[in-house]
Amino acid sequence: MNAPLLTTPRVEPFFFDAEPGTRFSLYHAPNPQAAPRGAILYVHPFAGELGRTRRMAALQARAFAELGYAVLQIDLFGCGDSCGEFNAGRWQIWHEDLALAAAWLAERDSGPLTLWGLRLGGLLALDAAARLDVRRVLLWQPFMSGRACINQFLRLSEQLHDPAPGAPRSTAALRAQLAVHGAIEVGGFEVAVPLVKAIDACDAAHVVLPRCAVHWFAHGGPAPAKVGAGAARLGERWARAGAAxxxxxxxxxxxxHGAGELDLPGLRAATTRLFSGDPA
Incomplete structure (x- = not known):
């Protein structure tokens, strides 16, 4: 893989050589006038949420770089501008992509590594944290259950268009269709059974985290107490392994989900405030 040459703080696009093919990446060099703070590896969300949140993630990455962090955004295999069709994406390949990206960052920044995941990327980041040497995990509105993510993805088929007469409408019926045909397309994104099974099997309650800090930002929506209670239960589980x-x-x-770009300035501002200090 070809590394970008660093001269002044900037965003450098490049491609990783990986198996299979290549991965598109953006490297945000740390501000040379700020004290080095370590590295941050971004794990993007699933399917159409990647495109909707790309600008928001880039703005946050630049804010991190200004604070002195080295930040890498990578499009996982089959996603975004990386090689491969979306229906060829696999959970294990995505793990391998993150391991490759973390090693690349470690060659350029010897500081502690933060995994930063958005939505399903948050669950993938938690799953990867058990395999990588991380100090911190940053979660933006994460799915804590892979099955819940897939169910929401399947429900979009009803919201995006009117199904043909006799077409399956319930999540169970759509899952049955997926099992029969081996793949299903929703909103221009086709997922295959192997990826769905792997995502379904991933649950934050069963992830064994290393000793690290986990910072979880979430909008409570109509039931903030329920979201907070769920976070507290998970926090108790993770604390047994030393994760805070x-x-x-x-x-x-x-x-x-939906059309158009999504940006959440309040989320970005709160995250920047936290990382302006030294979050444990």
Whole structure:
């Protein structure tokens, strides 16, 4: 893989050589006038949420770089501008992509590593934290259950268009269709059974985290107490392995799926404030 040459703080696009193919990435060099703070690896969300939140993630990455962090955004295999069709994406390949990206960052910054995940990327980041040497995990509105993510993805088929007469409407019926045909397309994104099974099997309650800090930012929506209670239960589980959860509730209930760009300035500002210090 070809590394970008660093001269002044900037955003450098490049491609990783990986198996299979290549991965598109953006490297945000740390501000040379700020004290080095370590590295941050971004784990993007699933399917259409990647495109909707790309600008928001880039703005946050630049804010991190200004603070002195080295930040890498990578499009996982089959996603965004990386090689491969979306229906060829696999959970294990995405793990391998993150391991490759973390090693690349470690060659350029010897500081502690933060995994930063958005939505399903948050669950993938938690799953990867058990395999990588991380100091901190940053979660933005994460799915704590892979099955819940897939169910929401399947329900979009009803919201995006009117199904043909006789077409399956319930999540169970759509899952049955997926099992029969081996793949299903929703909103231009086709997922195959192997990826769905792997995502379904991932649950934050069963992730064994290393000793690290977990900062979880979430909009409570119509049931903030329920979200907070769920976070508390997970925090108790993770504490047994030495991981410390810090839950940061936010007001509102943004619409993550749909058309158009999504930006949440309040989420970005709260995150920047936290990382301006030295979050444990």
């Amino acid at each position: 959860l810090h839950f940061h509730p936010l007001d509102g209930a943004p619409l993550w």
